[in-house]
Amino acid sequence: MPWGDMLPMIFADFLRNRRREQLSDQDLAALEASVSQVRKTHARQLLAHAGEPIACSTYLMEGFICRYMDDRNGLRQLVAVHVPGDFVDLHGYPLGRLDHDVATLSASKIAMVPHEALDGLLAQRPNLTKLLWFSTLLDAAMHREWIFRLGRLDAVARIAHFFCEIEAKLRAVGLSDGSRFALPLTQADLGEACGMTSVHINRMLRELRERELLQVQRGRVTISDLAALRRLCDYDPSYLFIGG
Amino acid sequence: MPWGDMLPMIFADFLRNRRREQLSDQDLAALEASVSQVRKTHARQLLAHAGEPIACSTYLMEGFICRYMDDRNGLRQLVAVHVPGDFVDLHGYPLGRLDHDVATLSASKIAMVPHEALDGLLAQRPNLTKLLWFSTLLDAAMHREWIFRLGRLDAVARIAHFFCEIEAKLRAVGLSDGSRFALPLTQADLGEACGMTSVHINRMLRELRERELLQVQRGRVTISDLAALRRLCDYDPSYLFIGG
DNA sequence: CGCCCAGTTGAGCGACTTCAAAATATGTGG
DNA sequence: CCACATATTTTGAAGTCGCTCAACTGGGCG
Incomplete structure (x- = not known):
């Protein structure tokens, strides 16, 4: 029996029903081990602000989180709505800083993953790395669909x-x-x-x-x-x- | 003198003026070596079609390329416009297939990079991998800006x-x-x-x-x-x- | 109970579209 | 290099979608 079943599974929903078969038990274990903290947040709470460097990415376990940009008048444009199983700002790892704000919509449970830990995964776990990369590109595909939605519908x-x-x-x-x-x-x-x-x-x-x-x-x-x-x-x- | 200067530099403009300092000569050489073919295309030519699996990504050396989605009436929504130095559909590597079409706008010069070669880079060159990942996330950041543009301006x-x-x-x-x-x-x-x-x-x-x-x-x-x-x-x- | 926030509805306006036509570039073959 | 065909740009007039402004309703909670 894979030992993942024996532990509290933080990433149980990560890429669930996506390409999960590619994530080995060892990769999963390494990912779980990279979590520094699991915590709960209130609704409507700012988690990260545009422009500031980030050293930690947020995985959403329960609740809803959105990402948005403000125009000069303070009007918001959401660019993503995240559900459990989403690695909300994993793109902050290669980018180093965010170009948008991140905030909870509802009370949520999140896991924090320090970027130092991701450096280790990147160096030693190519399959996991590709899967993490894949998950950020899933977000990009959703962005494209949002562009289509706004431009053509x-x-x-x-x-x-x-x-x-x-x-x-x-x-x-x-x-x-x-x-x-x-x-x-x-x-x-x-x-x-x-x-x-x-x-x-x-x-x-x-x-x-x-x-x-x-x-x-x-x-x-x-x-x-x-x-x-x-x-x-x-x-x-x-x-x-x-x-x- | 870095030996990159001695060769025909396919990737001379890749991430130029972005975070280029992180790309070592060895990484650059490995990237150059992964190119299977350099070719020219006419203007207004379809390079990749939505949905079909792709085994090769396209780097743009000269010219202009766009990515777009069609609605049911055949109306297009562009989702990206690429300029020289852009790795146009590198995201096709982790994704495996594209969710949009890719076409040239003008006559262009492109370099093809087989995904097999990228597997090698992923396994052996974490810094380069992170940089390639970064470049796909730059596209995602642009997508977000396009969402903002369409939604709020x-x-x-x-x-x-x-x-x-x-x-x-x-x-x-x-x-x-x-x-x-x-x-x-x-x-x-x-x-x-x-x-x-x-x-x-x-x-x-x-x-x-x-x-x-x-x-x-x-x-x-x-x-x-x-x-x-x-x-x-x-x-x-x-x-x-x-x-x- | 009363407040506040979310949802609901109406009237009028303005931005952008649609449809149509004319004017101007661009490209091609002779 | 010209003549012709095609694509692109430009302009007008009328219509529509979504916005603005404003008022009112209803539910949750201190």
């Missing part, structure tokens, strides 16, 4: 597309059954993710509700017709590399 | 922001003096990059011309007042990691 489709992505990510780690999941975002947050005002988000959510595709209430999302929702925004989850 | 500022980025990238590899550079993009291309119609691009370019900030003609861009242009769109190039 209208308001309803943007929202639909956003929820399709979140649903697919949550399902991969067992937090969605394909129709229901928790998502602690306000309509203002959705606006900051989809590049529109919260007022218009509200109207478009009503439309999605009336078309019986999607319902949002009190931080819970109910997707009544996932296939139709995906059709609406031409959603294809292959960029998430789920299922191999 | 109006039409004029989007165009200004796009040109500010291209100018900064070209200057880093010596292809812009801060005011003039070649850029073989049509107004339709600009529209596909900035998420708007070519008609509106045309009108906004006129506005930028009338405000004496920027001029575009026959594939040549002239920036009359870079500082003002940057102010217009709140542009801060620090995400490009130029100069350090």
Whole structure:
């Protein structure tokens, strides 16, 4: 029996249902051993600020975290929403500093990985290194999909597309059954993710509700017709590399 | 004298003015040795198609290449514009397949690097590996800036922001003096990059011309007042990691 | 109970699109 | 080097999507 099963598994959800088969028990053990601290945070708490050097990356075990950029008027644009199993700012390791802020959306449980430990992994574990690299490129693929969403989709489709992505990510780690999941975002947050005002988000959510595709209430999302929702925004989850 | 100076330097512009000091002569030599082929391509030629597995990555030596995604109606959204010195689809190595198309904009000179060769580098050259990883994350940082551009800026500022980025990238590899550079993009291309119609691009370019900030003609861009242009769109190039 | 934040709704406006046509470059073959 | 064909740029007019501003509703919590 792989000894990973015997320990508290911090990285149990890391790349789960992605390409997990490539992660050997030894690599997993090395990754677990590189964690310096596991801690809990409150909701709406700033974890890292744009520009400052970082020496530690954050892996999300429970809860929701977002990354965002501010314009000069303080208006936010979200660039990512992270769910359990995401290595939120692993890119800070090769980059050395972040070009965006990182903050929790909900109360969360996170694991801290010092970059010194990652140096060790990089030098000794090429397979693990490639997998870590892969995970940062998964984020880049999501960025591209966000660019497409903002550049080519209208308001309803943007929202639909956003929820399709979140649903697919949550399902991969067992937090969605394909129709229901928790998502602690306000309509203002959705606006900051989809590049529109919260007022218009509200109207478009009503439309999605009336078309019986999607319902949002009190931080819970109910997707009544996932296939139709995906059709609406031409959603294809292959960029998430789920299922191999 | 480093022996890199003695050879035809394929990667002379790779991360030039970025963090080049970290790339040792041996690493550089190993990188050069991993190239299987250098070839020229015509303008507007498809290099890689979304979805198909790739076994080789493309480094751009001369010319311009873009990456884009299509919606169901065939409308394109560019997700990146590459200039000489860019490792265009290095992310295809950890990912295994691409989630977007790659095509030349102008006639180009490219170097092909088989992924097998990269396996060798990954196993034996941690510093080089970290630098290659870094370069793919620079692309991700640019993606984030594009998300911000599309989500938070109006039409004029989007165009200004796009040109500010291209100018900064070209200057880093010596292809812009801060005011003039070649850029073989049509107004339709600009529209596909900035998420708007070519008609509106045309009108906004006129506005930028009338405000004496920027001029575009026959594939040549002239920036009359870079500082003002940057102010217009709140542009801060620090995400490009130029100069350090 | 009353406050505050999130959600909801309406009216009017402005930015950008759509559709259409004309003007100007660019490229090609003779 | 010209004539022709094609691509790109430019301009106008009308329509629509999403924004702004403003007010009101409702739920959670001290």
